[in-house]
Amino acid sequence: MTRICTLAAFLLLAALAGSPARAETPAPAAVLIENVRIFDGKGDKLSAPSYVLVVGNTIKSISTSPIAPPAGAAPARIAGGGRTLMPGLIDNHVHVVMTASTQAQMSDPKATFAAIEARGAEEAKQMLLRGFTTVRDLGGPTFGIKRAIDSGKAIGPRIYPSGAMVSQTSGHGDTRLPTERSRRFFGKPSNGEEMGFNFIADGRDEVLTAARENLRFGATQIKVMAGGGAASAYDPLDVTQYTLDEMKAAVEAAEDWNTYVTVHAYTVRAVQRAIAAGVKVIEHGQLLDETTIRLMGEKGVFLSLQALDPAPPTAPETTRQKKAQVIEGTDNAFNWAKKHKVKLLWGTDFLFVPEQNRNQNKDILKLKRWFTPAEALKLVTHDNAQVFALSGPRNPYPGKLGVVEEGAYADLILVDGDPIANLDLVADPAKNFVVIMKDGKVHKNTLRP
Numbered sequence: 001m002t003r004i005c006t007l008a009a010f011l012l013l014a015a016l017a018g019s020p021a022r023a024e025t026p027a028p029a030a031v032l033i034e035n036v037r038i039f040d041g042k043g044d045k046l047s048a049p050s051y052v053l054v055v056g057n058t059i060k061s062i063s064t065s066p067i068a069p070p071a072g073a074a075p076a077r078i079a080g081g082g083r084t085l086m087p088g089l090i091d092n093h094v095h096v097v098m099t100a101s102t103q104a105q106m107s108d109p110k111a112t113f114a115a116i117e118a119r120g121a122e123e124a125k126q127m128l129l130r131g132f133t134t135v136r137d138l139g140g141p142t143f144g145i146k147r148a149i150d151s152g153k154a155i156g157p158r159i160y161p162s163g164a165m166v167s168q169t170s171g172h173g174d175t176r177l178p179t180e181r182s183r184r185f186f187g188k189p190s191n192g193e194e195m196g197f198n199f200i201a202d203g204r205d206e207v208l209t210a211a212r213e214n215l216r217f218g219a220t221q222i223k224v225m226a227g228g229g230a231a232s233a234y235d236p237l238d239v240t241q242y243t244l245d246e247m248k249a250a251v252e253a254a255e256d257w258n259t260y261v262t263v264h265a266y267t268v269r270a271v272q273r274a275i276a277a278g279v280k281v282i283e284h285g286q287l288l289d290e291t292t293i294r295l296m297g298e299k300g301v302f303l304s305l306q307a308l309d310p311a312p313p314t315a316p317e318t319t320r321q322k323k324a325q326v327i328e329g330t331d332n333a334f335n336w337a338k339k340h341k342v343k344l345l346w347g348t349d350f351l352f353v354p355e356q357n358r359n360q361n362k363d364i365l366k367l368k369r370w371f372t373p374a375e376a377l378k379l380v381t382h383d384n385a386q387v388f389a390l391s392g393p394r395n396p397y398p399g400k401l402g403v404v405e406e407g408a409y410a411d412l413i414l415v416d417g418d419p420i421a422n423l424d425l426v427a428d429p430a431k432n433f434v435v436i437m438k439d440g441k442v443h444k445n446t447l448r449p
């Protein structure tokens with residue numbers, strides 16, 4: 001035992017010694033942002049013209065009068081010119097790796113994991129440059145990209161990774177080809193499983209192993225498939241996935257690591273069972289009835305909703321029908337969630353259509369159907385950040401996110417205009433987001449001379 005520990009310590013020290021210096025040019029210790037009107041992530045109007053001092057990765061002070069920089073510091077200055085300073089955007093349902101490749105690229109037998117991961121890393125960078133400073137990844141091999149970003153070797157948002165999606169055989173995360181057989185019955189482990197996209201896990205034992213394996217690699221929450229899906233060809237929407245006991249096994253594994261399970265589910269039966277098992281977040285839920293949504297409100301279960309696009313005309317007829325059914329339910333889901341004060345989250349859930357990613361910001365505009373611009377912005381900043389506390393000690397970014405207030409992480413966007421008066425501004429980040437800061441570091445600044 002002692003020998004093993006010594007060996008582990010040695011390997012750790014060797015790894016630390018071998019790690020390169022953090023960054024060639026250290027970020028400025030302080031940034032003073034002058035003359036901005038603030039949308040703080042919670043309110044429904046902008047502040048009076050204000051000054052914001054960022055020190056390190058944190059908002060140190062906010063004032064309507066000029067702020068004296070800390071003694072000895074020569075802060076970089078950003079002249080806000082009366083523009084709007086707001087929190088970085090949060091997308092609560094992404095698949096960093098799967099959104100960057102087509103299904104054909106992923107199932108190509110010649111595809112290497114390195115190539116698939118590299119496309120994911122590039123997409124992560126683009127997400128940040130669209131103003132998304134934090135994303136929750138709901139499945140896929142994202143751990144490496146997250147580590148590279150956090151260590152400064154790559155550029156991208158803060159990522160809350162789930163790791164491999166946990167699915168039953170025949171479930172929404174069973175990504176085998178139609179003719180492929182189960183590894184338990186004459187088949188071999190599937191490509192998706194080997195690359196870390198999914199675990200096909202049946203029974204309490206396998207579900208426990210799958211959840212624990214993800215936790216071991218750094219999952220901040222466990223993603224389980226609890227019912228049929230619209231994007232997949234082989235599981236009808238109406239099916240319920242995982243027995244109560246299997247679902248409880250996932251919840252037990254997550255809770256023993258002081259974090260939570262979130263499930264993919266649309267229907268009443270799937271969601272009711274998940275809630276009974278102790279699941280804390282429901283992804284989707286567009287086919288729920290009012291009773292179930294009210295129950296979620298009473299129990300404090302989060303609803304992570306998306307306003308999805310119709311399937312492309314090239315998709316199979318069954319997929320298009322399923323997608324249409326889900327879209328039809330979206331209106332009720334948003335309205336009942338508002339009525340019963342369900343903790344709402346918003347995300348895009350783009351998959352396998354790389355050119356769709358440039359619509360990540362435009363997707364926010366769909367919220368105008370149910371919310372005022374201020375409410376929509378609150379949802380994609382402050383409200384979206386509320387789920388991260390559920391990760392407890394597994395939360396890699398335990399400071400405040402989604403708000404502009406003293407002590408919060410300095411994840412900020414400077415918008416050329418007033419997004420509360422004109423929400424459309426957030427749909428064109430290349431033009432309208434003139435400064436993007438994450439963790440106190442400026443990643444975009446078009447105001448520089």
Ligand SMILES: [Zn+2]
Nearest residue numbers: 093095138349
């Ligand atoms: Zn998804």
